Amino acid sequence: MTTVVRATAYGGPEVLSLDEVPTPVPAPDQVLVSVRAAGVNQADVKVYAGIWGTDPDALPMPLGFEVSGVVTAVGADVTGVAVGDEVIAHPVKGGYASEVLAPAGSLTAKPAGLGWAEASGLMLTGKAAAHAVTAAGVSEGDTVLVHGAAGGVGLIAVQLATLRGARVIGTAAPEQHALLAELGAVGVSYGDGLLERVTDLAPEGVDAALDLAGTDEALDVSLALVGDRARIATIANFDRGPQEGIRVLGVGGEPGTEIRAAAGPELARLAADGELRLFVEATFPLTEVVAAHELLASRRATGKIVLLP
Known part of the structure; x- marks a missing residue:
């Protein structure tokens, strides 16, 4: 079984629920990642607050767009990725979890010298x-x-x-x-x-x-x-x-798909070389996801807020 955070309704952090679901199996073009850290972002809030839509059929809704972790299973058509690889995955759907499926194309190799928490919060903002x-x-x-x-x-x-x-x-x-x-x-x-x-x-x-x-x-x-x-x-x-x-730029504007995709490996390199400083404000266990989002809502955090499954 896999532990996941899902929004059971549209609203504030109080709608977030911790659930157990069957461990997902990767499709041919996916990998399964054992999550070591998951970045918390305002984009997550926009999802469960209903800013980007309030489709009742989307509930309960998984949350989390970026993670760092270890590959534990690989789809049949995936090449260049192996079980045991340490990766950063973005974008993903449902990253607030102990395990998450990630498209093979969303992966960036995690530099050995980059911590899990720092790596998990690098890609969306970066x-x-x-x-x-x-x-x-x-x-x-x-x-x-x-x-x-x-x-x-x-x-x-x-x-x-x-x-x-x-x-x-x-x-x-x-x-x-x-x-x-x-x-x-x-x-x-x-x-x-x-x-x-x-x-x-x-x-x-x-x-x-x-x-x-x-x-x-x-x-x-x-x-x-x-x-x-x-x-x-x-x-x-x-x-x-x-x-x-x-x-x-971004949702509703210029997507910049190619620019953003090309930026991933370079951001990881800069962070690993110390040319790019990353700031983690606070970490929370997955069980304290509501507290993490209350801190996010306070606007008091300068650095990233990260969940640790």
């Missing part, structure tokens, strides 16, 4: 960050404004942009500016006067902007500072983004 940096055309010598720089996607986007040789200005709460400085970015407080503060920091202008916050302030300041709207990318403002002619 691929989104890579997509945003690529879509905005960030390159050496650019000045880049990153809104939501201390969030899960933001922390990786800041590092990917600096690795490309860009100067990064990141919006964040004042207590997070020191962390941004460690990552090579200049922190700036959001709120009234943001446009003036960024202008003071970048009197020669801003070349590109990444909106990872989704606020009107983030979009307004980006539009005021960046001359080429094709170099403004958002993963969060799906209402105004299309109207303003900027790059809207």
Whole structure:
């Protein structure tokens, strides 16, 4: 039997239930992964909160899009993967589990020096960050404004942009500016006067902007500072983004399938080499999934929240 977390209804964390189900058997193009850690993401909340639909036939609904673990069974048509391989799997369906089926194409080899918790939280936010940096055309010598720089996607986007040789200005709460400085970015407080503060920091202008916050302030300041709207990318403002002619990425926008797929191995390499720092805020046993989601809802976590089956 396999332990899984499922949403029994649409609502808040209280709808999450721990259940026992028969251990799944991989289809020809799948592998079975014994989960060592599962990343917790806002995307999971959108699923069980009903933001992406409230189909009653989808209940009870498995949760979790990314895991790290060990391959325990391999489908008949799968090549290049063997039982015992340590992997990162994303995207998967039902990663909040002791075992999960993963498409063979979703696997990235887990570097030996990368911890299970860090590996499990790398891909969803990391691929989104890579997509945003690529879509905005960030390159050496650019000045880049990153809104939501201390969030899960933001922390990786800041590092990917600096690795490309860009100067990064990141919006964040004042207590997070020191962390941004460690990552090579200049922190700036959001709120009234943001446009003036960024202008003071970048009197020669801003070349590109990444909106990872989704606020009107983030979009307004980006539009005021960046001359080429094709170099403004958002993963969060799906209402105004299309109207303003900027790059809207992710669900409901540009999927960036090839960019995100190609980013996986490179993200793993950068993390293994120490060029990309990963931050785990807290870990919870699978049995405490509600507490994990309560922490996620509090918005107090700077790093990733991870479930350990």
